[in-house]
Amino acid sequence: MILDDFIVPGPAGLYCVYGDFYLDPKIPVKHAVISHAHGDHAISGNQDVYCTKPTSLFMLHRYKKFAASEFHIKEYGESFNLKSVKISFISAGHMAGSAQVVMEYLGVRYIYSGDYKLQTDPTSEPIQFMEADVFITETTFADPDTRHPDAETEITNLSKITSNIMLGAYALGKSQRIVRLISDHCPEKRILVHHSIMPFMKIYEQLGISLGKYEVYDRKVMKNNHSGMVYIVPPMVYRSYIKAINVVRVFASGWKHLNNNRELSLCISDHVDWNDIITAIEQVKPKEVWTNHGSGTELKAHFNEKLVVKLLN
Structure with a gap:
């Protein structure tokens, strides 16, 4: 059974009470599971940080000794537990070391996408897909009118x-x-x-x-x-x-x-556009989609009652 309170938003970010950890916390916490090293996802001052090796290296350069009290470096596909929640990382395709967070609890699989992209990029690991019961997707560009060029x-x-x-x-x-x-x-x-x-x-x-x-x-x-x-x-x-x-x-x-108002437009995004979000959802085959980082209202309207769409922010 999908737990509506498995991941809940709060002042410190997205919190999993069943594992006592935060996903990309906004303020320093004890247990932080970090999807990637951009500053709006990876802050300094956390105690235990769980992430990929590239993410740790970028954080160490940016924050020096304040990057974390301790890093717990995980390879893609390597599982670990925080309390009773089994966690692993799969590639998000967003940048080097970026990860989606796969969480399993009581036979239900939840995937937090972090930021991700489907476009090919030789400077990033290609995105991986895994089926899940709940897909927590970013919605930065979740607008049917948004199409990112090649x-x-x-x-x-x-x-x-x-x-x-x-x-x-x-x-x-x-x-x-x-x-x-x-x-x-x-x-x-x-x-x-x-x-x-x-x-x-x-x-x-x-x-x-x-x-x-x-x-x-x-x-x-x-x-x-x-x-x-x-x-x-x-x-x-x-x-x-x-x-x-x-x-x-x-x-x-x-x-x-x-x-706008530039001498030349260079529309290159490291996020999914509308079509790519729909493609990702088709690949993950979730029973529910929870949205984050942007507005999920267009997705909710698109799926109507064919798929449960819950807005986390």
Whole structure:
């Protein structure tokens, strides 16, 4: 029997009372099961953190000694127990080390998706599917009007620009994917990476993930070359260089408003769009869908009474 209170939202995040742990807690807790290393899912200060190796490495770089009191590193498919709840990780395809959390209790399987994507991405493990009774899915882009274009096709838009490009991208996950995409599909471009992104690049390569050819940003190089350069910067730097001259400004995102009023749109998302959410639900074959991180109202209306859809947020 599905327990309606197996996962309950609260000020600290999604809590499982039967295992006494939180999924991607919002404030420091004793037992934290972390899906991936983005800052809105992996905060500092938790005591016991259960996650994949890449997630621990990214957290250790970002938070240093405050990353966790102790990490419990788990491989995909490796099971462990917190109280009476059996837990394992399967790949979410969102970024390196990202995981869906599989939880089994009293013969019922619950899967928490974290953030996930179905698009191919050589900088991330491909998504895995497993059937479950309850699928707790992110709904960041759960709108029938949202369709994310093919990332490989989208990145070739950069080849249409001869002048230098300042490309804004999130430092972890998105930047590494963008570098690999440019290397693979716009080989004529010379890629410069902001120094704050470089440690994450090195961790990716430490994990055996090839990112292609790139170099750390050098002001003289950018100044002396007026075409063919792509300078990748994190969001804060991108916003601070609002008056940068002699460059085309581009921001890589699935959010339409971040691509508005840009000289070039680069719609590349690391989240599922509407069609991919529907595909994931078809693969998981749940009896119930619980929604998180966004609005689930469109999904609820779509399935009507054919499938139970419960909104957790």
